[in-house]
Amino acid sequence: MTPRTAAAIPIARPQIGEEEKREVLDVLNSGALVAGRRVAAFEAAFAAYLGVPYAAATSSGTAALQVAMLALGIGPGDRVVTSPFSFAATSHAVIHAGAEPVFADVDPATCNLDPNAVEAVLRRGRVRAILAVHLYGLPADMLAFRQLADRYGVLLIEDAAQAHGASIAGQRVGTFGDAAIFSFYPTKNMTTGEGGMVTTANPDVTRRARLLVDPRGDEEYAYEVVGFNYRMTEMAAAIGLVQLRHLDERNEQRREYAARYSNAFADLSWLRTPTEPPGYRHVFHQYTMRVPRHRDAFSRHLTAAGVGNRIYYPRLIPQTPAYRRRGFGGAFPDAEQLTREVLSVPVHPGLSPGDVGAVIDAVRAFQGAGA
Ligand SMILES: Cc1ncc(COP(=O)(O)O)c(C=O)c1O
Known part of the structure; x- marks a missing residue:
């Protein structure tokens, strides 16, 4: 990307304080740098914050999207309805899973996916999932999407990359779908440098997500899935634990x-x-x-x-x-x-x-x- 000249009042600035620096230094001194106790603690704290049973950390929001698609079993022959007005990682993940994104128009008042436009796509058939984006930090209409998902027997996925802590009637985004993802990129409402999270109430989805993130699995080198290396580092998780508190x-x-x-x-x-x-x-x-x-x-x-x-x-x-x-x-x-x-x-x-x-x-x- 072309470097931009810094404005006097920048559009984004990550808030990194002394606490984060101390925690990262502790990790570096400990020598345990990847997928250790801080990642596990960050996953547990993030899940508890949202009010969802499981959270699996990843190396980015993009990685979390790819892992969520595959962990939900979305693949060739499937169609996933999503927004054309988002960061492209949303629909890239559908393509990387071998499925086909189908774009539906948005509600101009909220800038989020329009349930009526989504239903028009659902009526045409062969849809496996609705992938809603909470753009700019405003929740998409999850009550309408939950009803549509149940009525048409499709999965519901949330791209909550921009919406940590947003809610509808007190229920936080990341808890409405069959799975949801978050990004911790530096401009986001909370950061880990680079990082992401998959959240879900489904233990099987969590297990598959963890195997895709770190394919070594519980029994070392007995590969159960053709996975990636999308692990979060301990430095990232240490920053995330502090950021979540703020x-x-x-x-x-x-x-x-x-x-x-x-x-x-x-x-x-x-x-x-x-x-x-x-x-x-x-x-x-x-x-x-x-x-x-x-x-x-x-x-x-x-x-x-x-x-x-x-x-x-x-x-x-x-x-x-x-x-x-x-x-x-x-x-x-x-x-x-x-x-x-x-x-x-x-x-x-x-x-x-x-x-x-x-x-x-x-x-x-x-x-x-x-x-
Ligand atoms: C809506 C949306 N989805 C996905 C992503 C991807 O997240 P990341 O940059 O952490 O890969 C982003 C952020 O950049 C985003 O804004």
Whole structure:
């Protein structure tokens, strides 16, 4: 990727403190660097935090997605309905499992997969799973997806890479599906450097996931599956244990900053602030506005004012070269409109209240909106 010039107020900044540094040093001094007691402790703590029986750590969110697909038995001949408006690791994992992603349009109010569009795909048949993404930290409509999954006899999988701690009516994401995945990439609401997690209530899925992550298995070198090496390191788990303890307070900080933005922008008719349906807890991995006109001029204005800003995502997965070559494409009018309108501004807990004020001032100072 092309290195970007650092903005005065960056779009993301991982929060790494003295505790994490001490814990990593302890691991290095211990000499036990991989898949040891800290990984086991992190898995147990993460599962307990969510309220789900099992969690299996991986080396990334992408690895967790691949492992979840295979552990659920998804493979050639299967179709998996998912969102075209996500980071491409979501649908890449379906392809890597030998199955076929089928893209359905999103609800423009939430930017998440639209249950009606998903049902239209389910009616056509041959679908094995729904793979819902909790984009920007806002839960997808899991109650509708659970009903659809039960009615059509398909699996439900959650891509919660951006939504640690988000919930619907108090139930945390990562507990609704037959399996779910998380990412601990540095920009996420909590990080381990690189890392991921598969969560599930199914002991067989957990066992298969663990074997795929570390194919040596319980009986050494008696390979039960054709697995990978997707193990989490002890250094990563040591960081994750500390980060998990701070997750709720940091999500609260994100929510507070998001509320300040939404209040400050309420009178600006040229932009739309993010929605949070009743009972949903949005954890604002991103604070993403919609700017129907002049989005790109607005982005340049913010950059000139030193405010980091990004478009997540400027194009739909099925319309990228890798997917077009495989025969994907299709029309997704609502998702396409979002690619032209969305813009995210910094909302992470590394911001000072003064930074938040500076973002508000920069947004409000945009003159091009009335043109
Ligand atoms: C929605 C989504 N899915 C999957 C991933 C993949 O996670 P990772 O970068 O840890 O491989 C990411 C993050 O980058 C993501 O945002």
